[in-house]
Amino acid sequence: MKELFLLDPTITFLNFGSFGACPKPIFEEYQKIQLQLEREPVQFIVKTGIEKLASAREKLGTYIGCREEEVVFMTNPSYAINTVAKSIKLSPGDEILSTNLEYGALERTWDYYCEKASAKFIRQKINLPIQSKEQLISDFWKGYTEKTKAIFISHITSATALILPVAEICAEAKKRGLLTIVDGAHVPGHIPFQISDIEVDIYTGACHKWMMSPKGASFLFVNKENQNWVDPLIISWGYKSEFPSQSQFIDYHQTSGTRDFSACLTVPFCIDFMEEHNWHSVAETCRKNTIEMATYFQNELGFESISPIKEEFLGQMFSFPVFTNNPLELKEQLFQRFQIEIPVTFQNGNYYLRFSYQVFNEEKNYLKLLNCLKTLIHEGTIFFG
Ligand SMILES: Cc1ncc(COP(=O)(O)O)c(C=O)c1O
Known part of the structure; x- marks a missing residue:
């Protein structure tokens, strides 16, 4: 399915949520x-x-x-x-x-x-x-x-x-x-x-x-x-x-x-x-993978999730709180240095990283994100509560 999309292959694209992305046939x-x-x-x-x-x-x-x-x-x-x-x-x-x-x-x-x-x-x-x-x-x-x-x-x-x-x-x-x-x-x-x-x-x-x-x-x-x-x-x-x-x-x-x-x-x-691509089941698999990755991130980074990590509250996106003094710099580092497209969102005084899980995403995309976040923690740019 990855080849069906027009996305730049050099970017780890974890932000389907903002503007979607259009498959070639469409x-x-x-x-x-x-x-x-x-x-x-x-x-x-x-x-x-x-x-x-x-x-x-x-x-x-x-x-x-x-x-x-x-x-x-x-x-x-x-x-x-x-x-x-x-x-x-x-x-x-x-x-x-x-x-x-x-x-x-x-x-x-x-x-x-x-x-x-x-x-x-x-x-x-x-x-x-x-x-x-x-x-x-x-x-x-x-x-x-x-x-x-x-x-x-x-x-x-x-x-x-x-x-x-x-x-x-x-x-x-x-x-x-x-x-x-x-x-x-x-x-x-x-x-x-x-x-x-x-x-x-x-x-x-x-x-x-x-x-x-x-x-x-x-x-x-x-x-x-x-x-x-x-x-x-x-x-x-x-x-x-x-x-x-x-x-x-x-x-x-x-x-x-x-x-x-x-x-x-x-x-x-x-x-x-x-319908042709059986999206019902594609989306269902992505939702399951979101839960799996969310749980994994929580265990690895130790943040407090803002909701139970369950299908009742989560679809194909997961937001987790991140502490940073410079959210613009964080976004810049993730994109320019690591080529990861992921939004840093802000609400009620808190910053969040929000990943999406779409059909073209693979586990290795999230492992890459996790490694980069660990590097940024090590460098003192971010931390998780
Ligand atoms: C909850 C919510 N409402 C509305 C929108 C639509 O925004 P716009 O009209 O700027 O495309 C978005 C876009 O991400 C959204 O997340």
Whole structure:
């Protein structure tokens, strides 16, 4: 499988999580679509491409467990959550309940729109290390007040790479009459999941991470009940459309001016690619290997893991705490000196190293990382608690 990817073979690539990586057949399909676009831009952008977008949405809907008219392609999850945060009607004092484990860009998005409305974005503290799902859920609901209007949580967190119990949290939120918004950027193609399995009103996911599409393909799911208040970020031809489809939601959000939506059109190909290569079992093996490597790293380095090292909390990524006075230097050393691509993440005053495990990774990649970390410990650049 390694040969299928375009990745630079001189780099030990342990950061699939940030931007995915596109296998050659998918990238070739992408270029084929872009060529079709450039051969007849007018027909493609106005007609044939739009028809293909509808069938791509349908196939994506089946894959993620929702109806075609509930899902629209967006460039990235930031675009999707900005769309929602800008539209939501907040009164002064209203609260959006979230966690202190969210993705930094989207915390900023919520801060921005909450501040504008004199509302509050609540980063409820989740105690680390997590002892159990029950403890995490109980920590979360300590942030609830009568002012809470909606919840916003990651399904898989960014810096800490933790799977959060979104099904349980959304079910409880619905009992309390709250709107449920989930950031599933890392989820599609990563862990088994169907939107229809949980009580979520709004869900975003990236196709260009674990589904391996080219960059610029993500989605926003909004259930029928909530589509009427979610305004498009860009008002374009879809408003008062001359050729309305049966869905105003799709008309409003799909048209945002001239753009190359070829990456979105590769999504059906990505789904077929994953089926052909038995991705269900590929991902399962990677998840098992992640657990094995995480346990091994913990034993070798002696850090305290931020959650139980179990499938309940971990997918194909593992974040472990590292102490350093100079995180930029650490990143630089790992990449420039050892040719290892791995993020050094930061949250709530702590630094983490986050490795991903994808089909092309082998045990020797992690042994190399471990040896390099031991060298850096020896040189006094880092230590583990
Ligand atoms: C939890 C989470 N949400 C959202 C995103 C998407 O970010 P962007 O919109 O910048 O691509 C990421 C990217 O890594 C993420 O980890």
